[in-house]
Amino acid sequence: MIEPNRQxxxxxxxxxxxxxxSDVSLELCGKARELADRLNVSMGAVLIGWNVRELSYRLxxxxxxxxxxxxxxxxxxxxxxxxxRVMCQLIQKHEPQIVLYGATAQGRDLAPRIASAMRAGxxxxxxxxxxxxxxxxxxxxxxxxxxxxxxxxxGGNIIATIINCDRWPQMATVREGVMRLNDADPGRRxxxxxxxxxxxxxDLSVKLIERHREKRTVDLKAARTIVAxxxxxxxxxxxxxxxxxxxxxxxxxxxxxxxxxxxxxxxEYQVGQTGTTVRPALYIACGVSGxxxxxxxxxxxxxxxxxxxxxxxxxxxxxxxxxxxDLRKVIPMMIKAxxxxx
Amino acid sequence: MPYxxxxxxxQVPDTANVTGDAMKAxxxxxxxxxxAVFNPDxxxxxxxxxxxxxxHGGSVTAIxxxxxxxxxxxxxxxxRGADRVALVSDRRAAASDTLATSYILAxxxxxxGNFDIVFCGRQAIDGDTAQVGPQMAxxxxxxxxxxxxxxxxxxxxxxxxxxxVGNGWEVLDVRLPVLVTTLDTANRPRPxxxxxxxxxxxxxAAAEIDxxxxxxxxxxxxxxxxxxxxxxxxxxxDHGLLIEQYDLDDIHADLKWCGIAGSPTRVHRVxxxxxxxxxxxxxxxxxxxxxxxxxxxxxxxxxx
Numbered sequence: 001m002i003e004p005n006r007q008x009x010x011x012x013x014x015x016x017x018x019x020x021x022s023d024v025s026l027e028l029c030g031k032a033r034e035l036a037d038r039l040n041v042s043m044g045a046v047l048i049g050w051n052v053r054e055l056s057y058r059l060x061x062x063x064x065x066x067x068x069x070x071x072x073x074x075x076x077x078x079x080x081x082x083x084x085r086v087m088c089q090l091i092q093k094h095e096p097q098i099v100l101y102g103a104t105a106q107g108r109d110l111a112p113r114i115a116s117a118m119r120a121g122x123x124x125x126x127x128x129x130x131x132x133x134x135x136x137x138x139x140x141x142x143x144x145x146x147x148x149x150x151x152x153x154x155g156g157n158i159i160a161t162i163i164n165c166d167r168w169p170q171m172a173t174v175r176e177g178v179m180r181l182n183d184a185d186p187g188r189r190x191x192x193x194x195x196x197x198x199x200x201x202x203d204l205s206v207k208l209i210e211r212h213r214e215k216r217t218v219d220l221k222a223a224r225t226i227v228a229x230x231x232x233x234x235x236x237x238x239x240x241x242x243x244x245x246x247x248x249x250x251x252x253x254x255x256x257x258x259x260x261x262x263x264x265x266x267x268e269y270q271v272g273q274t275g276t277t278v279r280p281a282l283y284i285a286c287g288v289s290g291x292x293x294x295x296x297x298x299x300x301x302x303x304x305x306x307x308x309x310x311x312x313x314x315x316x317x318x319x320x321x322x323x324x325x326d327l328r329k330v331i332p333m334m335i336k337a338x339x340x341x342x
Numbered sequence: 343m344p345y346x347x348x349x350x351x352x353q354v355p356d357t358a359n360v361t362g363d364a365m366k367a368x369x370x371x372x373x374x375x376x377x378a379v380f381n382p383d384x385x386x387x388x389x390x391x392x393x394x395x396x397x398h399g400g401s402v403t404a405i406x407x408x409x410x411x412x413x414x415x416x417x418x419x420x421x422r423g424a425d426r427v428a429l430v431s432d433r434r435a436a437a438s439d440t441l442a443t444s445y446i447l448a449x450x451x452x453x454x455g456n457f458d459i460v461f462c463g464r465q466a467i468d469g470d471t472a473q474v475g476p477q478m479a480x481x482x483x484x485x486x487x488x489x490x491x492x493x494x495x496x497x498x499x500x501x502x503x504x505x506x507v508g509n510g511w512e513v514l515d516v517r518l519p520v521l522v523t524t525l526d527t528a529n530r531p532r533p534x535x536x537x538x539x540x541x542x543x544x545x546x547a548a549a550e551i552d553x554x555x556x557x558x559x560x561x562x563x564x565x566x567x568x569x570x571x572x573x574x575x576x577x578x579x580d581h582g583l584l585i586e587q588y589d590l591d592d593i594h595a596d597l598k599w600c601g602i603a604g605s606p607t608r609v610h611r612v613x614x615x616x617x618x619x620x621x622x623x624x625x626x627x628x629x630x631x632x633x634x635x636x637x638x639x640x641x642x643x644x645x646x
Contacts, residue, residue, distance in 0.1 A: 001606070080486055080488075105489060105507035108472050109489075111473075112440070112475075112480075113480050115441060116478075119599075120441075120606055121606030122441070122607070123607060124440075124472065134608070134610050153468075153470075157357065157614070158614050160610075160611070161609070161612075162609060163608050205516070206515070208512060212510045214510050273470070282645065316622055321623050322622040322623065323625045323631070337636040338645070
């Protein structure tokens with residue numbers, strides 16, 4: 001761990017794969033910039049890989065003052081141990097006060113390894129970050145300007161604000177799609193700082209033999225309208241109605257965990273805390289009960305229609321329009337009404 | 343070649359099924375009313391370990407950290423085929439965050455003995471952090487394989503492993519010992535065997551025996567109660583049904599890394615999610631009601 005360092009920068013781990021920065025890293029740049037401005041410090045990004053220096057300019061345009069660039073053939077593809085070594089050494093050298101990671105497969109593998117090695121705090125899957133004060137309940141000691149790390153806990157039934165007073169850096173992972181992507185400013189100036197790191201045999205002991213990546217086929221985040229089916233859809237045949245409604249509106253199909261678990265649709269369509277976080281113009285929840293895990297992924301939608309036979313279903317708590325009824329009857333009515341509008 | 347496997351399991355409140363009784367009148371969750379269950383991903387970790395033992399020989403030891411009631415998940419491990427189980431229970435471990443928890447579990451793993459593979463579930467449903475596995479790996483000085491799905495090959499203390507990272511997969515070669523965190527797609531957990539349930543349902547930790555004897559022999563003298571406890575514990579041990587129990591001293595844990603002292607993170611505020619039942623427009627499930635709604639959405643440019 002490092003001691004609290006009030007001049008320390010706010011950092012983003014700039015996750016890249018196949019020479020592309022992850023969406024969440026770009027989103028985090030905007031948030032980190034905002035936090036750095038509040039604290040009146042610089043913002044840094046750590047970019048690790050091989051032949052990825054060009055990506056630094058994107059990070060600078062999105063707010064980074066310093067891009068710490070580590071360039072090594074052995075870092076071409078992500079592996080836990082050498083990446084953790086890089087991050088730990090850079091954290092010790094530059095003593096940032098905050099380090100943010102995307103809550104991706106990579107970030108969730110890497111960040112806890114670093115937290116353990118640094119004996120520092122880490123909060124997973126934050127949905128909001130802010131700067132604020134904390135008073136210790138016993139001693140009444142006040143800690144100003146801490147990172148307030150807001151996350152759902154207990155299956156999303158509570159929202160907890162977590163802080164880390166003194167075992168810094170303050171670190172958090174953030175889910176993709178939660179922070180807004182800022183506009184890039186190509187005129188911004190920043191510095192690329194080249195860093196070299198030594199590895200030992202243990203760091204390089206795990207060998208990557210084969211690697212396969214799929215193109216993202218389902219892009220729920222980009223959809224303007226999403227029609228989602230839940231466990232309240234009685235069978236796979238009825239789930240076809242969800243597809244039909246989406247087709248009629250020109251929207252995407254989504255699902256709650258219940259529908260995925262029932263085998264109606266694959267996991268990449270899942271909306272919610274363990275799926276994709278979405279904020280479309282219109283979200284139509286059909287037979288979705290509205291478990292908090294699901295609501296966490298869609299309640300920011302501009303308009304929400306809920307269709308459920310159970311008038312007490314929690315989904316109605318976040319809905320703008322609520323239809324208590326049988327979706328097998330209501331959906332065909334909606335399709336008809338949409339087709340008649342032209 | 344036999345492999346010694348350790349599985350870390352957790353008893354969690356069933357946050358996935360918050361229904362009627364668990365909701366308070368104000369719309370918040372009554373945490374006390376949630377039933378305790380075996381963390382779902384940990385069942386897959388257990389199955390992965392049992393499969394290694396069944397194919398290659400060796401042993402499976404399950405460890406849990408928690409209150410005395412957590413022995414329930416350890417008995418479940420015995421029902422499904424674990425060879426040995428151990429409870430780490432200590433009031434001084436209360437309020438541990440993931441970092442302190444991983445330290446305590448790493449100490450427990452070192453205490454129960456030699457190991458080749460440590461299995462954890464990917465994450466626990468009460469916190470969904472997925473942090474304890476990687477943090478334990480670091481504390482134990484082991485490489486970690488998160489999102490573990492399959493051993494493609496396991497021989498001569500060398501593993502070829504497939505992990506699933508959501509948008510793809512990787513195959514890695516790693517030298518044992520290693521820690522893996524297991525996905526729910528890795529396998530289908532075997533059910534409890536009736537024969538094992540019959541045998542292991544009497545398995546208890548010593549502190550459970552103390553509690554049972556104290557409750558059953560309220561009128562007896564201290565020495566009578568002690569004699570009964572000793573007899574019962576001895577009988578369980580003879581039958582291999584005594585659940586090993588450790589406190590922080592037993593696992594040589596440094597208290598400065600445990601509980602609140604060992605936890606860098608603090609909970610500053612907790613806000614319950616309140617479900618409001620107001621604020622939405624009720625639409626009749628009729629042709630006319632639906633047409634009206636669609637019309638409004640077109641007028642405000644949500645549709646079209």
